[in-house]
Amino acid sequence: MTSVRVERLYKIFGPQPTELVRRLEAGADQQELNAAGATAAVVDASFDVKEGETFVVMGLSGSGKSTLIRMLNGLLTPTSGSVLVDDEDITGMSAAALRAMRQQKMSMVFQHFALFPHRTVLDNAGYGLQIRGASKPEIAEQAREALNMVGLEGWEDRYPQQLSGGMRQRVGLARALAAQTDVLLMDEAFSALDPLIKREMQDQLLNLNAKLAKTIIFITHDLNEAMRLGDRIAMMRAGRIVQIGTAEQILNEPADDYVATFVKDVDRSRVLTAASIAEPPGTAPPDGEPVPADTPMKDLFVRMSARAAPVPVVDEQQRVIGVVTPAAVFEALCREARVPGAAPAIEEASDV
Ligand SMILES: Nc1ncnc2c1ncn2[C@@H]1O[C@H](COP(=O)(O)OP(=O)(O)OP(=O)(O)O)[C@@H](O)[C@H]1O
Ligand SMILES: [Mg+2]
The missing domain is CATH 3.90.1280.20 (CBS domain Like)
Structure with missing residues (x-):
């Protein structure tokens, strides 16, 4: 199984990012960076995701969630800090090594499905295996199995535009499952779905993961979703992680007013x-x-x-x-x- 650890991670967008990290470390705030024409998207983030854990990252729009998750699989290069996957720092890896790491260890499910319109459901589900160079029969078998897992048996030969939003998202999930990586990164994977379908997808993920025991890093801005799915939740505000804890800890001991504001809307019962x-x-x-x-x-x-x-x-x-x-x-x-x-x-x- 794969573990993921992040140490003192920063991502600054704008000119002279390394210098700006030094200024942040010296106590500069977001306004000061904005004045310098930059954005501190992730500031001094450290955490450790255990094998088999579902770790949720939660925060308002613009708080840095997508930037953070994209640094975990090397789609974005951190300005400073380290990302350790199986104790190996991926921040210095070549593009080719990163691609191989992603194919072997981390699959990602995106908010807007990211399906190929001219590929069938089966070919979409098998895409990760195909770029890894798996044989045709192997791709078909594993893609079929993944589609069965998400309840899409019988839809293999359709095209994405023939499916509902919920079904497309299932194809996205099947693609990640078919790749058989230990880690799943899910960036607002269910946010575009209407509430009932969203709940169904959450149930399906919980059921699947009771069997598969994958390590999941799940991003959402919906605290009810975070609490249903997460073993632990990291609360992000303006690039910083302001609290990490279980649902109960976040509910009962919110670290600050920002977290408390989120908590107010939660169905405590x-x-x-x-x-x-x-x-x-x-x-x-x-x-x-x-x-x-x-x-x-x-x-x-x-x-x-x-x-x-x-x-x-x-x-x-x-x-x-x-x-x-x-x-x-x-x-x-x-x-x-x-x-x-x-x-x-x-x-x-x-x-x-
Ligand atoms: N490529 C980029 N160039 C410049 N600024 C960026 C870039 N990507 C993100 N940002 C900025 O970094 C900050 C964090 O963005 P990010 O997309 O990580 O937030 P988020 O929490 O995922 O938001 P949302 O919930 O809307 O998806 C924002 O202020 C955003 O404008
Ligand atoms: Mg985002």
Whole structure:
């Protein structure tokens, strides 16, 4: 499996970029760079993506997400800093070596599908294998298998313009899967899709990855999507990573006002779980049917409505790890903005 590590990465667009990195290190801000006719697209980014992890990069338009992801596979050269793929720094590699690295280790899924209009669905899905020089039968077999994985069996001989947006995006995903790289880079891959199809694609990615266990670096500006998909989330603001954490950490301890603003729009009931609001079990945990640690807030609410008593929370080994009280569930629901299907009293309370 492939690991990806980024150390003190900078990308400056404009004149004298290296000098401007020095000025940024000395404390210059974005305005100063703009005055010099430059843009600091990525500033001092460091992180480590573990094998098999889904790492989401999240931020407003222009915060530097695409620039960052394009430096990970060498489509853009960093102004300074390093990108380590399997502990090898790719920043000094030749164009040919970078191409080979991408073909063997990293596939990318783009927001606007990037399909070839005059190639069939099968040929589009097999493109990565073709440029790698795979044999025709091998390309056809792996492309077919990838298309089956994304639910496009039977569409092999069609052309992209005969497909809906969601189906085109599936072809894009199949192309990346067919290449059988350990790492998938996905830049706003689902952002152009309407909400229902987007959700379906998220489900499909989660299901697929439960089997394939790829390392995924996923870019989005949709925090609900980030929280559904990400093991960890990096929040970017004006080129800088201002926080890296799990969905719960980002929700419960936003690093600054920028992150807090994103968090305000999140459907907390989907993200908060029994474990996140459990209190210490004490010496005598309550009896009653225990709930699993990952029980979502909405299910807890239903449970609490039926029987307003504290319940024990258990981990996968059925060990009691805490207690959830009706008051804690109520409070968690009141803190969130929208609770679809919740009682009116709670919706009103949530507006306070
Ligand atoms: N080739 C380029 N030349 C000059 N400036 C650029 C270039 N590419 C990006 N930028 C600038 O760098 C900043 C970051 O852009 P980037 O595309 O990485 O943002 P983003 O977070 O992906 O935004 P979006 O959500 O809109 O895709 C922006 O200010 C952008 O204008
Ligand atoms: Mg972008």
